[in-house]
Amino acid sequence: xxxxxxxxxxxxxxTDAARPPRRRRHRLAATxxxxxxxxxxxxxxxxxxxxxxxxxMYGAQIAFRNYIPFLGxxxxxxxxxxxxxxxxxxxxxxxxxxxxLILAALSLFIAFPLTIVLALVLNELRLQILKRTVQTxxxxxxxxxxxxVVSLTGLLFAVGSGPLWTLLNGVLGSDANFLTxxxxxxxxxxxxxxxxxxxxxxxxxLAALAGVDQEQYEAAIIDGAGRWDRVWHITLPSIxxxxxxxxxxxxxxxxxxxxxxxxxxxxxxxRTVADVFDTYVYFVGIQQxxxxxxxxxxxxxxxxxxxxxxxxxxxxxxxxxQGIF
Amino acid sequence: xxxAAHKRFNTPAxxxxxxxxxxxxxxxxxLAVLPFVYVLxxxxxxxxxxxxxxxxxxPSEVTTASYASILSSGAFVRAFVTTVxxxxxxxxxxxxxxxxxxxxxxxxxxxxxxxxxxxxIFTMVFSAGMIPTFLIVKELGLLDSYWALVLPMAIxxxxxxxxKNFFEQLPHELEESARIDGANELQVLRHVVVPLSKPVLxxxxxxxxxxxWNDYMSPLLYLNDQSMWTLQMILRQVTASASLTAExxxxxxxxxxxxxxxxxxxxxxxxxxxxxxxxxKHFAKGxxxxxxxx
Numbered sequence: 001x002x003x004x005x006x007x008x009x010x011x012x013x014x015t016d017a018a019r020p021p022r023r024r025r026h027r028l029a030a031t032x033x034x035x036x037x038x039x040x041x042x043x044x045x046x047x048x049x050x051x052x053x054x055x056x057m058y059g060a061q062i063a064f065r066n067y068i069p070f071l072g073x074x075x076x077x078x079x080x081x082x083x084x085x086x087x088x089x090x091x092x093x094x095x096x097x098x099x100x101l102i103l104a105a106l107s108l109f110i111a112f113p114l115t116i117v118l119a120l121v122l123n124e125l126r127l128q129i130l131k132r133t134v135q136t137x138x139x140x141x142x143x144x145x146x147x148x149v150v151s152l153t154g155l156l157f158a159v160g161s162g163p164l165w166t167l168l169n170g171v172l173g174s175d176a177n178f179l180t181x182x183x184x185x186x187x188x189x190x191x192x193x194x195x196x197x198x199x200x201x202x203x204x205x206l207a208a209l210a211g212v213d214q215e216q217y218e219a220a221i222i223d224g225a226g227r228w229d230r231v232w233h234i235t236l237p238s239i240x241x242x243x244x245x246x247x248x249x250x251x252x253x254x255x256x257x258x259x260x261x262x263x264x265x266x267x268x269x270x271r272t273v274a275d276v277f278d279t280y281v282y283f284v285g286i287q288q289x290x291x292x293x294x295x296x297x298x299x300x301x302x303x304x305x306x307x308x309x310x311x312x313x314x315x316x317x318x319x320x321x322q323g324i325f
Numbered sequence: 326x327x328x329a330a331h332k333r334f335n336t337p338a339x340x341x342x343x344x345x346x347x348x349x350x351x352x353x354x355x356l357a358v359l360p361f362v363y364v365l366x367x368x369x370x371x372x373x374x375x376x377x378x379x380x381x382x383x384p385s386e387v388t389t390a391s392y393a394s395i396l397s398s399g400a401f402v403r404a405f406v407t408t409v410x411x412x413x414x415x416x417x418x419x420x421x422x423x424x425x426x427x428x429x430x431x432x433x434x435x436x437x438x439x440x441x442x443x444x445x446i447f448t449m450v451f452s453a454g455m456i457p458t459f460l461i462v463k464e465l466g467l468l469d470s471y472w473a474l475v476l477p478m479a480i481x482x483x484x485x486x487x488x489k490n491f492f493e494q495l496p497h498e499l500e501e502s503a504r505i506d507g508a509n510e511l512q513v514l515r516h517v518v519v520p521l522s523k524p525v526l527x528x529x530x531x532x533x534x535x536x537x538w539n540d541y542m543s544p545l546l547y548l549n550d551q552s553m554w555t556l557q558m559i560l561r562q563v564t565a566s567a568s569l570t571a572e573x574x575x576x577x578x579x580x581x582x583x584x585x586x587x588x589x590x591x592x593x594x595x596x597x598x599x600x601x602x603x604x605x606k607h608f609a610k611g612x613x614x615x616x617x618x619x
Contacts, residue, residue: 028436031436032436035429035432035435035436037509037510037511038428038429038432038435038510039429040510040511041425041426041428041429041510041511041514042425042426042429042430042441044422044425044426045422045423045425045426045480045485046426046441048422048426048476048479048480049444049445049448049480051461051465052458052461052476052477052478052479053448053452054444054448055461056452056453056454056457056458056460056461057451057452057453057457059453059457059460059461060453060454060457062457062460069460118353121346121349121350122350124342124346125346125347125350126343127347130347130350130351131350133354134350134351134353134354136605137354137355137357137358138353138354138357139605140357140358140361140598140601141357143535143539143597143598143600143601143604144361144539144594144597145538145539145540145541145557145593145597146539146541147539147541147557147560147561147564147593148539148560148590148593148594150561150564151560151561151564151586151589151590151593152360152361152364152590154564154565154586155363155364155367155564155583155586155587155590156360156363158583160376161375161376161377161378161379161583162379163363163379163380165379166379166380167379167380195356195357195360199353199357227339227342252450259455259542260541260542263542263545264541264561278455281454281455281456282455285455285456285459286455286456286459286546291456291460294455294456295453295454295456295457298453298454298455298456298457299453299454301454302451302452302453302454305450305451306450306451309450
């Protein structure tokens with residue numbers, strides 16, 4: 001994310017460091033005084049990040065303790081990796097891991113490519129007004145809450161009267177209740193994911209596509225390249241950096257299945273396939289009050305996510321692609 | 326496009342592709358909104374029509390019974406009003422905090438700027454997770470308080486950085502001349518920077534508003550008191566239950582079992598759909614893109 005941290009600040013720091021100490025201190029005082037208003041404006045934001053983003057990171061050490069609220073964080077007994085060991089040896093662990101990874105794989109290998117495909121076909125649309133109308137429509141589901149999406153699913157698949165229940169059972173010649181049948185849990189999650197996010201996901205690719213040099217296409221056409229050739233040899237290579245960046249970001253999210261969606265879609269009958277790390281943390285931590293253990297689960301998940309995001313970034317750079325850091 | 330290129334596009338195969346592509350995308354566009362149109366139609370249909378007709382986009386007999394039932398429910402109306410208020414106040418607070426922090430960070434020579442930005446970016450890739458955050462909210466005494474729906478997510482790091490980037494590329498001369506006229510930084514921010522950034526700030530206000538309105542996890546975690554529930558919580562309660570009695574809803578009118586589910590979904594969605602055209606006007610303009618482009 002080189003653009004995020006501005007490189008322009010670097011030269012100033014270098015010249016500062018080269019100055020003799022006393023003048024530097026003097027200058028520092030001058031700068032601080034010059035920026036006192038700025039620091040004042042910055043203060044609420046810093047307090048926010050300290051309270052709600054970094055204090056929890058300090059508090060996450062309860063993953064290594066037997067946290068008892070009465071004793072406080074530091075007062076609770078230090079147990080080292082105990083909770084992590086308990087988690088990894090828990091009989092539920094393989095199932096949670098499999099459920100999480102399968103949902104992530106569906107999203108990565110089906111929903112993600114679909115986003116690129118939708119962006120590509122939208123880009124091929126020459127009628128601008130139609131393109132804009134379709135874009136407007138497909139972005140809408142992104143703004144609906146998971147509660148609404150899950151409720152819509154419930155109504156569309158309602159046993160006996162839902163349109164999709166009627167249609168799908170008619171096609172399959174079955175009498176399934178898709179909402180409780182564990183075999184249908186993953187397809188439904190994927191369907192919701194695609195419906196809600198595919199359209200919105202195209203924005204970034206369409207922006208990248210808009211930047212592709214149009215003269216390349218004309219040259220290719222004169223050379224006799226067909227539509228498919230142009231997509232394969234010009235369009236896709238041009239948006240490769242964007243695809244890789246989005247892939248890196250998505251990989252970092254592999255263990256984040258989206259708490260709200262899974263929680264709202266799970267019920268007593270589909271738990272075997274619906275339980276993922278995110279919902280497990282909630283059930284064990286909030287509902288059963290096992291704070292330390294569930295913090296360990298969350299922390300393990302976050303650390304793996306961090307490793308994944310830096311790992312893919314490193315891989316991307318190794319293969320001479322632009323990374324995000 | 327050159328004449329040669331234009332000719333190439335208009336081959337028979339090219340035209341077939343165009344037609345197929347148009348049909349495909351019209352289909353995709355319709356699929357994005359049809360579920361909601363069905364639910365909207367269902368919310369005005371009779372209980373009999375909902376349970377016997379699998380699919381319709383217009384009810385054969387229009388009735389407002391479902392709406393009458395939920396609007397006579399004290400719990401529902403209270404949840405709706407509460408959610409509107411929390412969203413309005415919460416959005417104001419979140420946007421103010423974000424803009425206040427973005428402005429100093431947009432000054433490239435601000436001491437400590439790089440450190441702060443690095444820490445902000447770190448929070449985008451690593452978070453302590455649900456339980457430690459929950460315990461902090463509890464520690465701060467925010468459980469069963471509407472502040473818990475606003476403060477823990479007050480500054481979205483992505484929004485912060487995009488707003489900061491936008492402030493950075495504003496012309497410095499205007500700020501400079503305001504400073505020469507004796508304005509302090511808060512005044513510069515209020516009278517120069519904010520007016521110039523209205524579209525961006527409006528967009529992020531709407532994103533924050535949609536975020537609070539749609540939030541289900543925070544009320545689930547932080548509001549134990551059922552009388553404080555927000556609309557999304559009520560929506561969940563209504564649509565997840567097999568059958569609801571008038572007593573469940575606290576209404577005098579007996580609820581049409583399926584009909585009210587449709588109507589509640591519509592009411593929970595309409596405000597977002599009303600905000601959408603304003604959102605859409607700005608978000609595609611590339612400012613969301615600038616931060617991630619690499």
